[in-house]
Amino acid sequence: MSDNSAVVVGGGIGGPAAAIGIRLAGWQVTVIERTPVPDDAGAGISLAANGLRALTTLGVGEAVEAASRRQYTGGTRTPDGRLLARMDGTALERELGAPILGIPRAALHRILRAALPADSLVIGAEVTSVDTTGPSRVRVAYGDTILDAGLVVAADGIGSRLRRQLFPAHPGPVYSGSTVLRAITAQPVAGLDADFEPTWGRGAEFGHIAFPDGRAEWHAVVNAPAGLRHPDPLAEVRRRFGGWHDPIPALLAATRPDAVLHHDVHELATPLPTYAAGRIALLGDAAHAMTPHLGQGACQALEDAVTLASALGAAPTVEAALVRYDAERRPRSQTVARDARRAGRMGQQLAHPLAVAARNTAIRLTPSGAMIRTILRHADWTPPRIAPARARP
Structure with missing residues (x-):
């Protein structure tokens, strides 16, 4: 491989996005993904303005918008359907110049992978070692193949093997206290008026993201011990949430039992x-x-991808580019992660009846402008320009 060659380990969202950006910066890129099929294909995500801006910079924004449903309607509710706060997607789009989108995660994967040359994707292969062979090369091994590259991007997820190799003393991911069951409905759901709607109970949240074809992704997040599993996950969700307001029963009725995914939520605390x-x-x-x-998880990964590509195009050396990347991304992404943890503690994870009542009252009394400013703090991000890299050592 040439001096301007990179290996991206991980083919989820951040990895292919980074590969697209690095190619725009003039590099050759190989993406290695251990799973033949994305393991979260039954999930959906919301993309805020920062995520869409990153995708637009990478050249795939229009394709993503075409596969998405814009989120204009919805709001936060209580289990009996009482509205706590209305979502004003139109006002957010006016402030940010970009909509909030709902898209199946698998569709986003397909769009990102389609933007890369087919021969740059190695699917179903696990990286077994990454070793520095000198001041300017890194050796990556998978199967019987060895690649030498000038840059390696570790986008191998929360259980990252490369992170453990680089930071052996770091405690790694920890359980957040929440577990999530989710699925995409098998068919369109009648009466699904809201584009996006979370409902908060005591230590529990049920939300949905509507898609352009009338189907939806729903997610049920609850406080639970780590590792707890149910023989029939859909039956458990119906037991816990089936009595909540419409359209929750209809969403569950439109779901196949074998479509439900169950994952504990871990984080790098x-x-x-x-x-x-x-x-x-x-x-x-x-x-x-x-x-x-x-x-914001996917959106922050997309910000990473664009920022890394921009730094590679502008800095005189790879090392200088990575110093710039770290300086720009670490403070912002760690702030967003901290804010997400706090939002969970005051939102879905809050369980004491008096605390829940106080929170609900505070939300109802909060002016819509203040709510919008809170969202803007995380979603208002301007992507840097990606320029082709100069020849470098």
Whole structure:
């Protein structure tokens, strides 16, 4: 491989996005993903303005918008359907110049992978070692193949093997106290008027994200011991949430039992001291895995991808580029992760009846302008320009 060659370990969202950006910066890129099929294909995500701006910078924004449903309507409710706060998607779009989008995660995966040359994707292969072979090369081994590269991007998720190798003393991910069951409905759901709607109970949240074809992703997040599993996950969700307001019963009725995914929510509660070591950069969940309570996990990974590509195009050396990447991304992403943790503690995870009542009252009394400013703090981000890299050592 040439001097301007990179290996991206991980083919979820952040990895392919980084590969697209790095290619725009003039590099050759190989993406290695251990799973043949994304393991979270039954999930959906919301993309705030910062995520869409990153995707637009990478050249795939229009394709993503075409596969998404804009989130204009909805709001936060109580289990009996009482509205706590209305979501004004139109006002947010006016402030940010970009909509909030709901898209199946698998559709976003397909769009990102389609933007890369087919021969740059290695699917179903696990990286077994990453070793520095000199001041300017990193050796990556998978199966019987060995690649030498000038840059390695560790986008291998919350359980990142590369993060453990680089930071053996770091405690790694910890259980957040929340577990999530989720699925995409098998068919369109009648009466699904809200584009996006979370409902908060005591230590529990049920939300949905509507898609353009009338189907929806729903997610049920509850406080639970780590590792707890149910013989029939859909039956458990119906037991817990079936009596909540419409359209929750209809969403569950439109779901196949074998479509339900169940994952404990882990996070990097101890921040990493740096996102770069030598010629290895950490990105996405490998760098800053966060709880889902702000819906910013994917968006922060997309910000990482664009910022890394921009730094590679502008800096005189790879090492200088990674110093810049770390300086720009670590403070912001770790702040968002901390805010997500706090949002969960005051939102879904709050369980004491008096505390829940006080929170609900506070939300009802909060002016809509203040709510919008809170969202803007995380979603208002301007992507840097990606320019082709100069020849460098």
